[in-house]
Amino acid sequence: MPELPEVETIMRGLVTTLVGRRIARASLARTDLRWAVPDGFVQAIVGARVEGFRRRGKYMFMQLDRRVSVLIHLGMSGRMTIDREPLPHQHLTITTDEGCTIGFVDPRRFGALDLVATEAEDSHRLIADLGPEPLELSFNVATLTRSLAGKATPIKAALLDQSVVAGLGNIYVSEALFRAAIDPHRLAGSLGRAELKCLLPAIKTTLTEAIAAGGSSLRDYVQPSGELGYFQHEWKAYGRAGQPCERCPGPPACAGIVRAVQAGRATFWCQRTQK
DNA sequence: CTTTAAGCCTGCAGGC
DNA sequence: TGCCTGCAGGCTTAAA
Numbered sequence: 001m002p003e004l005p006e007v008e009t010i011m012r013g014l015v016t017t018l019v020g021r022r023i024a025r026a027s028l029a030r031t032d033l034r035w036a037v038p039d040g041f042v043q044a045i046v047g048a049r050v051e052g053f054r055r056r057g058k059y060m061f062m063q064l065d066r067r068v069s070v071l072i073h074l075g076m077s078g079r080m081t082i083d084r085e086p087l088p089h090q091h092l093t094i095t096t097d098e099g100c101t102i103g104f105v106d107p108r109r110f111g112a113l114d115l116v117a118t119e120a121e122d123s124h125r126l127i128a129d130l131g132p133e134p135l136e137l138s139f140n141v142a143t144l145t146r147s148l149a150g151k152a153t154p155i156k157a158a159l160l161d162q163s164v165v166a167g168l169g170n171i172y173v174s175e176a177l178f179r180a181a182i183d184p185h186r187l188a189g190s191l192g193r194a195e196l197k198c199l200l201p202a203i204k205t206t207l208t209e210a211i212a213a214g215g216s217s218l219r220d221y222v223q224p225s226g227e228l229g230y231f232q233h234e235w236k237a238y239g240r241a242g243q244p245c246e247r248c249p250g251p252p253a254c255a256g257i258v259r260a261v262q263a264g265r266a267t268f269w270c271q272r273t274q275k
Numbered sequence: 276c277t278t279t280a281a282g283c284c285t286g287c288a289g290g291c
Numbered sequence: 292t293g294c295c296t297g298c299a300g301g302c303t304t305a306a307a
Contacts, residue, residue: 003300034283034302058301076301077285089285108284110301126302153278162302169300218300264280266298 002058002074004167005210006222010080011053011060013224017082018050021096029091034112044068044115057130057166061121069118075110082224130166134203139165141196148188156184157263171238174268176203178237183274184267237268245270
């Protein structure tokens, strides 16, 4: 589920029910997530008021009055629920002073919960090495050029590297490369200035449109309300192996979208138009 | 140093 | 129906 657009969507859902509210109760069903939830987690948040949220890459901070933030990472299968019956694998349940119930659900337990001083959010070990936020001005042709310079790794893998740019995952890298008409196998350092000037807005518009659509839903609900995202209907490459490419006339001129495995991850692209 | 592969954990779809 | 295999949105680590 959760790449940047999904995390952003989920966070916006949490803002409306949590900001300004006090945490009346909290319970941890288990603490062995990707990393152990720290001792004292529940005591640290119960009684606190939620002041705001912040997203950084695929990570979310829930900022409490007490100068403490809860770091939330959803891993592969993480979800947040609002006012829904407890689900299997619901590891954390929070109740607000208004009686709303927030659930953190993560079957595969690749996700994480941690505490960090609010003023030190950016120093957290999971955050410190993240690259620029792709939708901010700090992510531009100059910074992208610098971070890709000399890289002998395929551009697909480079864009998945969170220290190059924070928040892209397997779906949106495939989508952005399709839009930029760049072959995912091209070595990152071999991309010319013109190609980077095309890739940059391709990344930004893909993410912006995905956020506007509420993210992409694969097999789980994305939004805390249970609503589905609908950007999966806009996918032009990801998950479309064997289907026609929208830029091409179809067979025999073009075989359509093909799938291959790169660095252990599925990649989808059009061999005719992505060079 | 850089780049690839394996591993973490569970659920689901497809093949037999 | 039931078992087995492969695959999945992320990230870390060990190995090459």
